[in-house]
Amino acid sequence: MATLMTAPELHQRLEAGERTILLDVRWVLGRTDGHAGYLEAHLPGAVFVDLPTELADHATPGRGRHPLPSPDRFQQSARRWGINDGDTVVAYDDSGSMAAARAWWMLRNAGMDSVYLLDGGLSAWRSHGYHVEAGEVGPAVGSVSLGDGLMPSITEQEAAQWSRDGLLLDARAGERYRGEVEPIDPRAGHIPGALSAPTTENVSEAGTFLPGGELRRRFEALGLGASSKVAVYCGSGVTASHEIAALEIAGFSAALFPGSFSQWSNNAANVVAVGDAPFEDGTDGPSSMSRADGSSVEA
Numbered sequence: 001m002a003t004l005m006t007a008p009e010l011h012q013r014l015e016a017g018e019r020t021i022l023l024d025v026r027w028v029l030g031r032t033d034g035h036a037g038y039l040e041a042h043l044p045g046a047v048f049v050d051l052p053t054e055l056a057d058h059a060t061p062g063r064g065r066h067p068l069p070s071p072d073r074f075q076q077s078a079r080r081w082g083i084n085d086g087d088t089v090v091a092y093d094d095s096g097s098m099a100a101a102r103a104w105w106m107l108r109n110a111g112m113d114s115v116y117l118l119d120g121g122l123s124a125w126r127s128h129g130y131h132v133e134a135g136e137v138g139p140a141v142g143s144v145s146l147g148d149g150l151m152p153s154i155t156e157q158e159a160a161q162w163s164r165d166g167l168l169l170d171a172r173a174g175e176r177y178r179g180e181v182e183p184i185d186p187r188a189g190h191i192p193g194a195l196s197a198p199t200t201e202n203v204s205e206a207g208t209f210l211p212g213g214e215l216r217r218r219f220e221a222l223g224l225g226a227s228s229k230v231a232v233y234c235g236s237g238v239t240a241s242h243e244i245a246a247l248e249i250a251g252f253s254a255a256l257f258p259g260s261f262s263q264w265s266n267n268a269a270n271v272v273a274v275g276d277a278p279f280e281d282g283t284d285g286p287s288s289m290s291r292a293d294g295s296s297v298e299a
Contacts, residue, residue, distance in 0.1 A: 003104075003248050004209060005090055005116040007124040013088075014044065021083050021139075022046035023091040025055070026122075027099040029184070029235070037094065041132040043118075043125055047081045047139055049091075051238070055102050061266035064259035065184070065236035066102075071148040074106060078146060082139030083112075092118035092125070096207035098199060098239050105241035105256065109153075110146035117245060120208040127206075151244075152255035154231050156264060159257045163193025163278065166229030167222070169254070170194040171243040172261070176235070179274030185235060187265040189272040193279055195222050197232075199239045202246035215250035224252055233257035233264075 013020050024046040026034035038048045049055065054077040056066035069077070083089060089107060091100040097117045107115040118124065126132065154162060162168045170177045170190050177196040182188035190196070201218065203209055210218070224230060230252060234240040237258040247254045264270050273279075 001108075001113055003117060003245050004119040006119050007128050007130065010090055010118060010125075011128065011130050019087060021081060021087050021089045021142075023049045023081060023089060023100070023103050024122075025049045025051060025091050025093045025100040025103050026095070027051040027093070027238075028095055029238075034099075039135060041122075041134055042137075043092065043122070044131055044133050045137055045139075046092075047137050049077075049081065049103055051099055051102060055106060056236075059262075062263070064263035064266075066238055066262075068106070068237070068258050071110065071146060074110060075144065075146040078107070078110070078144050079142045081142065083142040083144040085144050086114075087112075087142075087144070088114040088116070090116045090118050092121040094122045096200075096203045096242075097121060097209070097245070098242050101242035101245050102238045105151060105244060107146075109151035110148060111150050112144075112146070120206055123207055152231075152253065154255045154257050156257075156259055156267065156270075159191055159231065159233065159264065160270070162229075162231050163191075163195075166231065167224060168194040168257075169197040169222070169230065169232045169243060170261075171197060171199045171232055171234040171240045173198050173200070178276060179272075185262050185265045187272045189265075189274040190278075191233065191261065191264055192271055192273045194233070194273075195278055196276075197222055197243065199234070199242045199246070202242065209246060209249055212249045212251065215246050216252075219247060219250050219252060228252065230254040231257055233260040236260050236262045 024038050024042045057069045059065045091103040093100040177190045179189035232240040232243045237260045244254045
């Protein structure tokens with residue numbers, strides 16, 4: 001299954017009248033202007049998807065900031081967007097697919113095969129001079145039947161041991177991985193054993209994904225091989241989906257830790273590591289770990 005659709009490919013589909021459901025998933029952490037931007041200009045016929053309410057349940061310490069909604073609730077949202085069985089769906093945003101990838105992963109996880117990310121998003125569409133429109137789009141309610149569990153995922157308990165048998169990638173910014181800053185979660189640092197692999201390194205300055213060969217070399221440099229067992233987390237499971245898309249483009253399959261660091265750091269029993277090193281055994285350089293009370297812990 002292809003992961004990406006280019007703006008010219010999408011434009012050709014729409015010009016040919018091929019049924020295509022467009023999802024505008026504009027959302028950036030700390031901002032609330034996604035819907036306003038959508039109303040100002042969006043792809044023709046695109047439906048706005050509100051990530052916090054339609055691609056997530058309410059935040060809880062035990063499940064993280066953006067826990068996955070129930071399959072029934074997600075199906076209701078997908079039907080509201082006008083999706084029917086067999087439809088082709090293209091998701092986009094204006095932030096390098098960082099938010100749209102959440103919809104892509106969830107629809108794939110629910111069993112949809114023909115779902116893509118618009119490579120480069122709204123900027124790529126506009127750079128070709130294609131038409132945009134304003135206002136709200138209210139499609140006819142769809143009848144899609146969705147499943148669950150079609151994409152690999154791991155639990156908090158599995159994340160604790162994952163790096164012992166495979167590779168656990170932290171998709172957040174490097175300074176958050178190292179514990180230098182933490183703007184939203186209760187503790188700074190990373191899950192012990194995780195490798196830093198920021199999502200921002202998956203895309204070009206224009207917000208398009210790097211070519212598959214470049215992405216493959218990037219992940220191989222982190223130790224990934226053909227038989228690697230890989231899982232990804234971020235702050236709350238949103239941009240980790242972007243990393244999974246990049247890994248797929250590079251030819252790797254990876255599991256998502258949906259609760260991610262927001263779930264991990266809220267559990268006082270979980271150890272948090274800081275510094276550049278994945279582990280604290282000295283094999284990858286110095287770092288330290290702490291419990292929720294701030295006390296240090298030896299590996």
